[in-house]
Structures are given as C-alpha cells and as structure tokens.
Amino acid sequence: MSEQWKKPEDPILEARGVSKFFGGLTALDAVDFQIWRGEVVALLGDNGAGKSTLIKCISGVYKPEQGEVVFAGRTITHQPPAQIRDQGIETIYQDLALAENLDVGANVFLGKEKKTRLLGFIEVTDDDYMRKEAAKVLERLEIHIPSLKQKLVNLSGGQRQAVAIARAMYWNAQLVIMDEPTAALGVPEQRKVLALIRSLREQGIPVILISHTMQDVMAVADRMVIMRRGKVAANLMRAEANEELIVKHMVGTAEATF
Amino acid sequence: MATRTATAAQPASARDSLLDFLTRSWAYLFLLAMVIFFSATGTGFFTVNNFSNILVTSTLVALMAIGQTYVVITSGIDLSIGWTVGLASVVAARTMRDLANGGMEIAPAMIIGIIVALLVALIPGIINGLLIGRVRIPPFIATLGMFGIVRGAAFLLTDGQQVVGQLPDTLRDVLRAIGSGSLVYFIPGQGITWFARPEGLPPEVIRGVAPLLPYPVIITAVVVVIFAFILGRMQFGRHTYAIGGNEDAAIRAGINVKNHIVWIYVLSAFTAGIAGVLYLFRFTSGAPQAGEAALLQSVAAVVIGGTNLFGGEGKISGAVIGALIIGVLQTGLVILNVDAVWQFIVVGIVIIVAVLVNQAQAALERLKANV
Numbered sequence: 198m199s200e201q202w203k204k205p206e207d208p209i210l211e212a213r214g215v216s217k218f219f220g221g222l223t224a225l226d227a228v229d230f231q232i233w234r235g236e237v238v239a240l241l242g243d244n245g246a247g248k249s250t251l252i253k254c255i256s257g258v259y260k261p262e263q264g265e266v267v268f269a270g271r272t273i274t275h276q277p278p279a280q281i282r283d284q285g286i287e288t289i290y291q292d293l294a295l296a297e298n299l300d301v302g303a304n305v306f307l308g309k310e311k312k313t314r315l316l317g318f319i320e321v322t323d324d325d326y327m328r329k330e331a332a333k334v335l336e337r338l339e340i341h342i343p344s345l346k347q348k349l350v351n352l353s354g355g356q357r358q359a360v361a362i363a364r365a366m367y368w369n370a371q372l373v374i375m376d377e378p379t380a381a382l383g384v385p386e387q388r389k390v391l392a393l394i395r396s397l398r399e400q401g402i403p404v405i406l407i408s409h410t411m412q413d414v415m416a417v418a419d420r421m422v423i424m425r426r427g428k429v430a431a432n433l434m435r436a437e438a439n440e441e442l443i444v445k446h447m448v449g450t451a452e453a454t455f
Numbered sequence: 456m457a458t459r460t461a462t463a464a465q466p467a468s469a470r471d472s473l474l475d476f477l478t479r480s481w482a483y484l485f486l487l488a489m490v491i492f493f494s495a496t497g498t499g500f501f502t503v504n505n506f507s508n509i510l511v512t513s514t515l516v517a518l519m520a521i522g523q524t525y526v527v528i529t530s531g532i533d534l535s536i537g538w539t540v541g542l543a544s545v546v547a548a549r550t551m552r553d554l555a556n557g558g559m560e561i562a563p564a565m566i567i568g569i570i571v572a573l574l575v576a577l578i579p580g581i582i583n584g585l586l587i588g589r590v591r592i593p594p595f596i597a598t599l600g601m602f603g604i605v606r607g608a609a610f611l612l613t614d615g616q617q618v619v620g621q622l623p624d625t626l627r628d629v630l631r632a633i634g635s636g637s638l639v640y641f642i643p644g645q646g647i648t649w650f651a652r653p654e655g656l657p658p659e660v661i662r663g664v665a666p667l668l669p670y671p672v673i674i675t676a677v678v679v680v681i682f683a684f685i686l687g688r689m690q691f692g693r694h695t696y697a698i699g700g701n702e703d704a705a706i707r708a709g710i711n712v713k714n715h716i717v718w719i720y721v722l723s724a725f726t727a728g729i730a731g732v733l734y735l736f737r738f739t740s741g742a743p744q745a746g747e748a749a750l751l752q753s754v755a756a757v758v759i760g761g762t763n764l765f766g767g768e769g770k771i772s773g774a775v776i777g778a779l780i781i782g783v784l785q786t787g788l789v790i791l792n793v794d795a796v797w798q799f800i801v802v803g804i805v806i807i808v809a810v811l812v813n814q815a816q817a818a819l820e821r822l823k824a825n826v
Contacts (some may be wrong), residue, residue, distance in 0.1 A: 279709060294707045298700035298767035300694075306709030307697055310690045321688040351820065 200378045202432050207270070208233050209403055210255065210276060210286070210372055215264035217250050224250040226427040227264065232372070237394055237404045239414040242424035243447050248407050248431050250422070252374050256288045257281040267373065285371030287411055291380060293361045297350040302327030304349060305334065316334075334363040340389075355386035362393050366402070373397055374405045379413055391417050411440050425449055471823065478816035482516065482759055482776045486783065493787035502791050503665035504639050507672075511737070513782035514675040515540070518730035520760070521682045521776035522723030527697045527757050528686075529719050529765025531594035534584060534599035536727035536753065537575050540746025543611040543731025546793060547572035548619035548741025549612060555626045567627065571733075573728045579605050580724025581717065588716030598720075609743035617739040627739045631687035634736030635667030637647060671733050678729060683724075683771035695719065699766030752781050753801060756814070759809040764816075 208231035215226040225247050232238050240248045241269055245363050250450070253259040257278035265274045273281050280286075295304050303310075306327045313323040328345045336343060341357040342352065349357055367371050379387040386412075393407055394417045408414050414421060422439055423431040423446040431446040469668050471824055477484070490644040494501035526533045555561060579601045595700050622630075640648045643663040644657070653664060681704035686692035694715055697705040706712050725747065734745045758764060760773025785798050786806070 254663055292703070294701065294704040296700035296704050298766075303693060303697075307704065308710045312690060315688075315726075317582040320690070322690055322693050351823075362638055 202434050204232075204233050206347035206405060209269060211267045212251070212255065213265050213267065215254055215261045217253070217254055217259055217261050217265065223427050225254065225261065225391040228424075228427070228429055230247045230422060230429065232403050233288060233404055235398055235401045236419050237340065237398050237406060237417050239406045239418035240424065241408070241414065241421055241443060241447060245426075246269075246424040246447070247427040248424055249376070250427075252405065253289065253377065253409065255281075256286060256374060277300060280438075285369055286374065287368070287372070287375065288371040288374040289361045290377065291377050293357055295349055295357060295361060297357075298348055301335070301345045301352075301360055302326070302329075302331040302347055303365075305331040306358055306368050307364070309368070327349045331360075331363060331369065334367045335359060337366070337400070338363060340393070349438045355387060358386075358390050358395055360380070362397065366397070366400070372401060372403050372405070374407075377409065378406070379408065379410055387413065411443065414443075415440070422449055423447055460626070468786040471819075475816075475819060475823075476725035478812055478819060479810050482761060482773060482780065485805075486776055486780050489783050489787065493783065493790065497787060500787060503667070504663070505786065505790075506648045507637075507666050507669060509779070509786050510547075510672045511669050511680070512786065513778045514671045515730050515732060515746065515749050516752045516756050516781055517675055517775050517778035518678060518726050518733065519749055520756040520778050521679060521771055522726035523753045523757045524762055524769050524771055525642045525682075525686065525695055525719050526594070526723050526773045527754075527762050527764060528695050528766055528769045529716060529763075530699050531587060531716075531719070532754070532764075533583065533720060533723045534595065534598040534750065535579050535605055536723055537750030538602060538605035538743070538750075539579050539724050539727040540610055540731040540734060540749065541741075541743040542605050542612070542732040543572045543576040543728040544741040545612045545619055545731075545743055546575045546611050546741070548730050550621060551626055551630075551735075552622050554618065555623050557652065562630050564626070569732050572732050573725065576724050576731060577721055577726025580721040580722075580727075583724070586721035587720060588713045589638055600723060607741065609719045613741070613743055617744065622739060629734050629738045633670050634733070634739065636670050637666040638670065639666075641665045641667045669751065671737060673750055674729075674733060678726065678776055679771060681739070684727070686771055691715075691718070694765060694774030699763075701767075752778075752802070754807045755809075756781055758813075761809075761813055761816075763813065777809075 210232050211236050212228055212230040214229065215225055216223070224235060228251060232253065240251065242248050245431070247348050250259060254261045256282070257273070261273060267273070268281075268286060272391050273284065282437055296307060299307070302324060311323045311326050311330075312320045313326070332345055337357055340356065340363070342356055349360060352360070357431070362373070371388070373385045378390050378394075382390065391413060394404050394406065406414070406418060415438070418433055421431075421433045421435070422429055423433065423443060423445060424448060433442065458798035478695060499505060501674050519540065521549065522536065523533055546566045548569045551564050554564035578809070583598055583601050587594050638650065641664065642648065642653055645660070645813045647667065656821055686695065694705065697708070697710060698712055698715060702712060705773065731745060735741050756777030757774050758770065760775070762773060764768025781802060784801055788801065789795070790799050
C-alpha cells in the first residue's frame, strides 16, 4: 500500500502503538495514528472496530494500557481530560454538551464567564461582551444566527453544532474531534456542518471526524483511516478512495485484492 | 437553515403574539384578575390595610420560595425547609430568651439570637447539599429525610411544645415593634407618619390607619432583590441555570457542580432561616411548625411563577408573584367567608393550571422556532 499520506513534518497529534483492553477484549491493538495541521481525517469502521475507543484514548477519557499519545511534541497519554482539553484538543460529542436553556454567548463562555464590575465592586457576568465575541466567532464560521439572545433550544441542530464548534474555536482549539456530527440532522443542515468542517480546515485546525455517512466522508475528508477489529486496516487519500474500497477494508475483504 | 431562521425571525402574527403574551405573563394577569375579583365581591378587601396585610402574610412563603427557586432550577426539590423555618424560629426565640433572662441587654441578645438561628438553619442545608451534591442521593429522598430530622430537632428544642414558652415582656415588645411595625403609616385623609403608629387620634380614624411599608415586607424585598440579582446577573446564577439545563455540559465546561449543589441547598436553608427569624418577630414566639403549611405553598409559588420543575428555567420574580397569588387567594376567600378548607382545593387547582399553562407556553415557543 502506498504511504503518500505521510508528510515530512511532525504530525500535530500522533498515537504510537496504543493498546486498550477491556477484560479479555482487545479494543485497540497497537494502533498508530497521525494527523497533520490543516487536515481532515475521517475515522471509519464497523461498530466495535475501535473508533470511539481511539478518540477516547486521545481525549483522555480512557487510559491506554500500552503506547503513547503525543500532541504538539508533548506526551499527553496520562493526563486527565480537562488538562488535555486545556491544551487545545476539543472533542465535540453527539450530544454537543450545550446548555440549551442558555443563549449562544453563555454557552461559548460556559464555565469561563467574562465578568465586569458593577459600581466598582459587584462582579456580574458581561453578557453583551460574551454575545459579541460569540458573534465574531460565528462570523468566522459564516454562520448566521438571527438573535444571539435566543436560547439554544430554539435553534436548529446545525446551528447548535455551530455553537459547539464556535466554543471550541474561541478557546483556541488546536485539534477538533467530532463524533457523528451529522447523524441527527436533515440534509441542508448536514451540508452546513460539512461547510463548518471545511472552514475549520481553512483556519488550519485539523479535524478528526467519526462518521458512518459515506457521502460526508467523501465530501470533506482529506484522508480516511479505516479501522477493523482494533487495528488500522487502511490509510487512504481521498484521491485513491472510493466507497467500494472503503467498505472492503471495513469488512476485511480488501487484502485479497492487493 | 437560512430559510428556517428567517421564518423564526419574522414577526409572529397578531394572534400568536397575543397568545405568547398571555402564556408568558398569565401569572401577573391572574394576580390582577383576582385582586379585581375580590375587590368587587368582598367588602374590606380593597383597603390599604388589607393589601398591607396580604404583603406581610406572603413574606413567609416568598422567602421560602426564593431558595426553592434556586433548588428547582437545578432540577432538585427541598422538602425540609418548612421545618427549617420552625427550627430557626425556635433557636432564635430560645437564644434571645435565655440571653435576656441571663441579664443581657435586649439589643445584643436579639442580634446574637438572629445570628445563631441563621447559622443553625444552615446545618440542614449543608447536610442536604453534601448528600445530594456529593453522595448523589436524589433530592426528594435526602430532603425528605431531613424533613423528619429537622422536625424532631425543632420539637426537642421546645421540649415537645408547640411554642417556645415565656419570652420576657421587654423582649416581646421589641420583637413586636419590628415584626408588626412599619416604616411608614398611612392615615386616611391626613397623609403619612414615619416609624410609629400615630397616637391621639379619634377612634374612627385610628381604625383606618394602615402600615404602608411594614418592616417584614421591607426585609423580604431586600432579600428578593439580592437573590434575584445573584440569579440573574452573577456567575453563580449562570452556573445554576447551566446545571439545570445540562449537568453533563456544566461538568465538561469545568463548573464545580458538586460544590455548586451544596451551595444551592445552603442557600435554600438560609432563606428559610430568615423566614423563621421573621416569624419570631411577627408572632413573638418560636414554633417548630411555623413553616409546615408554607412548604407546599412555596413549591406552589415557584411553579405558579413559571419555574420548570425539570430544571433550567425560573425566576425569583415569578416566585414572588406566585407567593402573592397564594396570599391574595387565602385572604380573599376568608373575606368572602368561604370555608378555609376550600383554600386547599383552590390553591391545588391553581398549581395544576400553572403547570399546564407553562407547558403550553413551552410548546408554543418550540412551535414558533420550528415553523
């Protein structure tokens, strides 16, 4: 298999020989994974292939038994999730982790509220500032939300996805991991989310994308990493990939053709 | 997406916006309607004296409802505060009585009594908070357990009696001067006086004299403003809403949810403690069962005020309106000579209607957003 996907410079994130066991089950078996700046990498595989386990080992939710994860030159293998996120690896889960009863600004700044002083000594939340800053990030993402005072519950799925991404961007994400971002969305919304992923790439922020939707993957991924039974089965550039080949790697009938 | 948001941003039709206005502010309108109804039907309802009386009566439920609002926004419930009110009133009464009987001046004895009562009231709140926030016991169960414990503790402190006995007369006079006093009195046809009830007036004028700004109402108003401000404008309030909206999101955003929950129940116990101390001032006695009936009324006030029992939504102003609705209902029904038993039924109906209206409002909002 060609190795044209490897780039000369160091990857922003690299997993080296990462293994993870659950009891007698080998969820990850010495997995090597790399992603470079400005790249969108799709992580593909059947259920139980190890995609979610791998991203959880990267985001710190799971601790791998073997191997290491290196981010921007530093080993992050045994850091807690909060510390990993502080270094710029932002995971956007399917449930988005947003407070839907609050507005866009409050969500972008959740837990890190910008404060101002009233009468010089009472610390209050600076809602105008937070809304304005949120609006700026959304503008960079080319997302228009009519009223920033709207609670998220009144926004569409794609707009909420945009808020989650905007939050990651505002806090200087260096790498965004997205778990099935288009799963619960209608077609126009899906397109918008794919556009968001492209605009992240344009800003130089690499994205790891887990998706079951082949069209999405073909539309935005620069490279596809296909996993099967806890191992990396294939690394394909978009130019050399097609749906048939991807499926063959996923189910394990591709080796015969090489 | 563009077309969808454009639709949502368009001005709603007149009918929609009327419906929206009605569901949003129905509690205010309902309060107004009841005041008009009782004023028209009950003699003696539409008087300054009666309105002043309703305000004073409502302070107990309003104070409890302030803390309860915070609790309910985090999708919890605090069933123990009724007895916390009683505990605080008993502790305050006993401390003041014993210090005064021991020869201490009334003023310092009162101040120490207030402080001790408020501190003791925090204890059930701290335990509730630790059980719910850290041990993850469901709020309903934890505070139900505390309901029994605090009730027992309060009765232990009165040796099983309904009230704390034998407060010295000097102490009672000062308590009454504050608890039943007013900053401003209204004298029909003559204007107002400050601080003290006017004296030396003919009896028919005296009967019309009404307290315009009773001290309990002023104290409650200050507490309302402070806690409404914290909830609406400060980080603590923001985090309270966030936890009620999506606890996982709050945790992932780095909010210390466990500690926050502890503070919420401490706060709830604190406003109940204030209510207990105020009870002592109003009735010049401490009673374990002082807040017993007011517990469910405080939950009712919170719900009538639009706070979502599933968490994430609610306002202090709503709880205050809810407390006033209950106060007006009770007073109005008494003036109309309706059997006291009917109060329970009417308040029960109002609670259910409140939840229905709030659900309708939420549905309406969703509908508008997804046209």
